[in-house]
Amino acid sequence: MKISLAEAATLLGKSERQVKYLIAQGKVRATKVDGRWQIDDADLPRPAAATQAQAMRAEVARATLERAIAPQERGKFFSVTDLIAFRAGVELFQRVRGRPAAVALRAALEELARGCHAFEPAEKAGHFAAARRLTASAVTELHLEGDAEAAAIADELERALIPKLSGLCATFERRARRRRFEHFSARLSAGTG
Numbered sequence: 001m002k003i004s005l006a007e008a009a010t011l012l013g014k015s016e017r018q019v020k021y022l023i024a025q026g027k028v029r030a031t032k033v034d035g036r037w038q039i040d041d042a043d044l045p046r047p048a049a050a051t052q053a054q055a056m057r058a059e060v061a062r063a064t065l066e067r068a069i070a071p072q073e074r075g076k077f078f079s080v081t082d083l084i085a086f087r088a089g090v091e092l093f094q095r096v097r098g099r100p101a102a103v104a105l106r107a108a109l110e111e112l113a114r115g116c117h118a119f120e121p122a123e124k125a126g127h128f129a130a131a132r133r134l135t136a137s138a139v140t141e142l143h144l145e146g147d148a149e150a151a152a153i154a155d156e157l158e159r160a161l162i163p164k165l166s167g168l169c170a171t172f173e174r175r176a177r178r179r180r181f182e183h184f185s186a187r188l189s190a191g192t193g
Contacts, residue, residue, distance in 0.1 A: 005030075005037040011044060080116040085164035089135070092161060095153055101141035105157075108134035108165075115168070121175035128172060132165040 008028070009016045022028040022045075023037065030039040080086045089109045096102045108131040115127030135157055142154035 001041045002038045003041050005039065008037075008039045008041075008044060011041070080113040083112065083116060083164075083168075085131075085161060085168060086112050086116070088160045088164065092153065092157055096138065096142065099142070099145065099150065101138040101145075101150075101153075104134045104138040104141060108132075108138065112165070115172075121172045121179055125169055125172035125176055128165055128168040132162060132169060135161055135165060 003011070005016050005019055008030075009019045012019060014022075019028060019039075020037075023030045023039075027045060028039060029043045030037045032038070086109065089105065089112060093102065093105050093109060096105055111127045111131035111134060115124045115131065118124045118127055139154045139157050139162075142150040142157070145151075
């Protein structure tokens with residue numbers, strides 16, 4: 001495939017002037033067509049690391065494409081049960097069933113499911129934050145019960161579930177900020193911002 005001088009410079013990680021020097025030295029074969037250099041992509045001297053990196057990118061792209069077009073085993077792309085936080089929450093809910101904390105923990109699991117199936121990152125982050133607040137309420141309820149078993153479950157909620165919910169919140173808050181920035185930048189470049 002024939003490429004321009006600028007494209008060759010980008011692929012080699014050099015300036016256009018350096019690529020012209022390589023052409024003059026005979027290290028890169030090129031021809032001038034209508035006053036512009038054309039270089040055969042296959043003739044570019046690439047270091048082994050660059051060739052290896054290109055092969056890895058091609059493999060990642062191939063694997064991604066295969067996953068995208070392959071039929072899903074469960075018939076859907078993503079389930080709330082795929083979330084470690086949800087599985088941990090369900091397990092802990094079974095242990096608090098019948099206690100006052102069960103109401104708050106159940107509501108937290110519902111918010112987690114809503115967040116999982118929400119589309120927009122900001123909406124996901126909101127649901128995950130609500131799940132975290134409700135889990136904190138369940139922790140409080142358990143500590144207020146005053147017995148050792150309830151306190152142990154509360155500690156486990158704080159160690160096993162709240163950090164996972166916080167991680168989900170942080171991830172989708174970052175994505176929401178990035179999306180807002182990209183939207184704002186697009187509007188500025190279009191002159192409508």
